[in-house]
Amino acid sequence: MKKWMWLRNNAELEKNFLLHTENIKQAGIDAILFSGSIEAIEKLIPITQKLKIELHIWSITGICSDPEIIKNHPDWFMLNRNGESCLQNPPYVDYYKWLCPSKLEVKKYLTERIVKLCSYPEIAGIHLDYIRYPDVILPVAIQPEYNLHQTHEEPQFDYCYCPECRQQFSAKTGIDPLDLQSPSTHTNWLKFRYDNITNLVNSLAKIVRPKLFSAAVFPTPKIAKELVRQDWTAWDIDAIFPMIYHKFYDENIEWIKTATKIDVQKLSSKTKLIPGLFLPHLTPDELPIAMQKAMESGANSIAFFDYDAEKIMKHPF
Template sequence: MRILKIAFLSVILSVVSCNDNTTAPKENLKTKEVVAEAPTSFKYWKWIAVGDKESASSIEKRFSILKENGIDAILINTNADPKTLSKAAPIANKLGLEVHAWMFTTNRPGDSIAQQHPDWYMVSRSGKSCFVKEDRPYVGYYQWLSPSHPEARKHILSLVEGLAKVEGVTSVHLDYIRYPDVYLPVGLLPKYDLKQEEELPDYDFDYSDASVEKFMALHHKDPRKMENPAIDIEWKNFRLNEIRSLVNEAYEVVHKHDKKLSAAVFPYPEMADHMVRQRWDKWKIDMVLPMIYYNFYNEELDWIGYATKQGVEDLEGKPTELHTGLFTPKLTPEDLKKAIQMAKDNGASGIAFFDDGKMTEEQFEIIKNSKE
């Protein structure tokens, strides 16, 4: 919601996998699954990673801490591995936690299947492919698959379905469901010694063969030959619609298995459109968790309320819930308290907290007390 997760965030933090090699006690693995407790009217979520070698006892200990500190739902990153998720989900359910299966979607770092197909990857306007390590934008784990390539799309949806089949899961949670950042959050630009006052060729995607050929079949013009593709509305809208249609297909897949679809998204729809070709208010989706990490944008704390309200208003009349995402490492306990209230006051249905493993006792105390 991992760079970050900002979901971009992506751009500054890497996902941490747990590698506890202890053998899990049999009784923990055979815990009878129970239905999670009914969620509160204002839900608290937490992004968290679980490694494939982590023991059941270690997982239960970490989940218990979250439950004891007011968390209602957990977004579990298992690197899209249904087996690991099947181990973690019953433990969470037993504790009364909702389980949401978090996955990297169009950005698929380390995907062994995708890496066998260089033509599946996005290409920049400058001709650089996300398949080639040295040519990836910003960071090495930016390995973006083209939603326009039919086999790449089929692969992504197969991962979605694999997670949706796991018992005890409430939703499949799409992260990095977008294109690479054509514009970084302004607070991150100094890290890369960049100025982005226009769409730069190295950060403008997807000029892969699959994408260009699909676009040309619809609009009979080649974006590779445009003098200024940034002002061509059809070209921009094509990419917005490629992400939209992928989300809509994922929605049908998960609902076939009686699960819901959720996603980590950029702060509000107009901003997401501008920065990463992601117009999430037009998606068929049950829940969105906009990552309103105000400090990434050099904004003040009250921007959390502004961005929450903007997203809520853009979703008016739709069944989609909005849960505000907060970047807790940069929030003092007092600011966290204010941020929670701002989200509530501006129409959010809940709050999702990131980052995994860095919550302080003081922050947890604020969360617990805010539920009373």
């Protein structure tokens, strides 16, 4: 069984990439999904080559923290149903600054980033994350952290109603989405946003291949659509990493098996299913049980979120 791990760059990691990558190798990990700057990627490439670990780039796609973009292109960011920009009023957390996939300039910007990453022959693949809309409803167990009890869609969390989204939807349907009495149940308005993400993903697929093209997604197709407008069963993609983080949904370990079975049934046979397990929610004794439940339900391999230098040697990968 192939084992994957998400790896976020930080100052401590970058001080000794070799040591941390050796830790990952010794723990039985075969492939890294790495998020970091171009400079960090260039430092990591020869190390992963030496240790024979696959290197995939973990690309934070929908969220933008680029100071140049924030300063020069505030109009690229999503607006909620109240007309508030997530740049000035981000929902939930300060880093929730989301680019709108309706805008041609945004598509060009994201495409150019992926083209740059694909120029490195040593990189085995590109892994998209935050390839979605902001959570219109948070996972149930996370809501109390924000003093929320979300039972229905609310306008401050419902995106995007920027001029481009409104114009494009109106051109298709003759309807301004701001005029909808019940946007949460309007099939065409929901589909417009599903398709916005799907079309972006499918356009990037042409650039990434023949490298492996993958993405981290919400745990099941139904949850993904309802919470973040993500219709990932429609994507032209090589591997899907559903984040089956059971405790976020007030579920037990058995739910890993249930969710994996649902995903296998819904996903095209040509696409690999690689469930993501959330290590902070699993004890060393529970981890092999969680892995077994995913694999016996049809998973192709397993991914772990995420690297922790102190804990990695304690987990029996």
